[in-house]
Amino acid sequence: MPPHRLTNADLVAELASQGVETSDHWIVERTGIRARHFAANGVFSSDLGLEASRNALVAAGVAAEDIDLIIVATSTPDMVFPSTAAILQHKLGIAGCPVFDVQAVCSGFVYALTVADAMIQTGSASKALVVGAEVFSRILDFKDRTTCVLFGDGAGAVVLEASRTPGILASDLHADGKHVGILCVPGHVSGGQILGDPLLKMDGQAVFKLAVGVLEDAARAVLAKAGKTEADIDWLVPHQANIRIMRSTAKKLALPMSKVVVTVDQHGNTSAASIPLALDSAVRSGQIKKGETVMLEGVGGGFTWGAVLLNF
Ligand code: ACO
Numbered sequence: 001m002p003p004h005r006l007t008n009a010d011l012v013a014e015l016a017s018q019g020v021e022t023s024d025h026w027i028v029e030r031t032g033i034r035a036r037h038f039a040a041n042g043v044f045s046s047d048l049g050l051e052a053s054r055n056a057l058v059a060a061g062v063a064a065e066d067i068d069l070i071i072v073a074t075s076t077p078d079m080v081f082p083s084t085a086a087i088l089q090h091k092l093g094i095a096g097c098p099v100f101d102v103q104a105v106c107s108g109f110v111y112a113l114t115v116a117d118a119m120i121q122t123g124s125a126s127k128a129l130v131v132g133a134e135v136f137s138r139i140l141d142f143k144d145r146t147t148c149v150l151f152g153d154g155a156g157a158v159v160l161e162a163s164r165t166p167g168i169l170a171s172d173l174h175a176d177g178k179h180v181g182i183l184c185v186p187g188h189v190s191g192g193q194i195l196g197d198p199l200l201k202m203d204g205q206a207v208f209k210l211a212v213g214v215l216e217d218a219a220r221a222v223l224a225k226a227g228k229t230e231a232d233i234d235w236l237v238p239h240q241a242n243i244r245i246m247r248s249t250a251k252k253l254a255l256p257m258s259k260v261v262v263t264v265d266q267h268g269n270t271s272a273a274s275i276p277l278a279l280d281s282a283v284r285s286g287q288i289k290k291g292e293t294v295m296l297e298g299v300g301g302g303f304t305w306g307a308v309l310l311n312f
């Protein structure tokens with residue numbers, strides 16, 4: 001997480017000074033969010049991704065030179081091109097391995113993990129660095145109280161390694177592009193100018209309704225693919241957008257909330273970074289232990305959604 005932390009009280013005061021009215025009570029009650037972090041000016045997704053990557057490499061006991069694939073999930077890349085993954089590769093001081101970004105908004109990390117797993121299984125890579133990194137504060141409209149209180153910045157990373165014992169048991173990815181309009185940043189660069197609105201637009205209720213339905217479907221599909229049931233899940237690590245969506249998913253899967261990793265209260269919605277940040281928090285705090293079965297679930301703009309079931 002970038003060091004600058006804003007509690008709801010901090011954000012409420014900042015927004016009030018610009019004539020935008022909200023409250024800690026509304027934000028906590030509707031979302032479960034109590035604080036988020038914002039990156040300082042000049043800090044990019046690749047910078048946050050670099051910190052997370054270094055921590056992941058240390059935790060995995062893998063040298064950066066041994067990484068032979070980098071995938072960065074982000075919707076807030078440093079540049080239009082090249083990829084944030086290429087910039088990150090250079091910042092890590094390595095060269096030669098394939099690198100690319102995956103753009104699936106808040107489902108980006110489960111998409112990236114699935115692609116890395118497939119490339120390892122086909123022998124295209126043996127040690128992959130998979131990163132979710134975002135600076136969503138850059139695309140927020142701070143005059144729109146229905147969205148600007150929800151998001152934060154951050155990055156998380158994992159190292160995946162080829163093994164005879166599968167870590168990733170199954171994945172299930174989906175998208176439906178007819179819902180592009182309910183969650184988007186419609187602007188684009190053309191002729192040296194930004195055409196259209198470059199700030200995030202969201203129909204919160206439409207997103208909410210879709211999210212609770214598709215997350216249940218993806219969870220059941222990935223369990224079926226792996227030949228497992230809800231009872232086999234030790235931990236659910238869902239995309240951290242809204243505590244009410246997480247509670248609803250847990251209820252539908254008959255999982256107690258004690259098995260759900262929740263960091264949305266401290267991070268807000270960090271889009272593609274939210275799942276690896278939550279995973280990192282749960283592993284480092286000793287919640288998730290070696291050998292446990294973990295389900296990751298993402299949902300976001302596109303509309304995209306998916307789940308990954310893994311043996312930690
Ligand atoms: N502070 C105070 N009041 C507010 C605020 C705010 N920040 N925002 C909205 N309100 C008001 C509205 O104006 C409305 O007032 P009204 O009844 O007088 O018109 C009232 O609160 C209720 O607004 P709703 O939009 O109906 O509130 P809802 O209960 O639906 O909660 C929320 C809104 C939190 C956005 C919810 O719909 C949600 O979480 N949706 C899913 C969002 C999500 O998960 N997005 C991320 C997807 S991941 C990705 O790809 C980026």
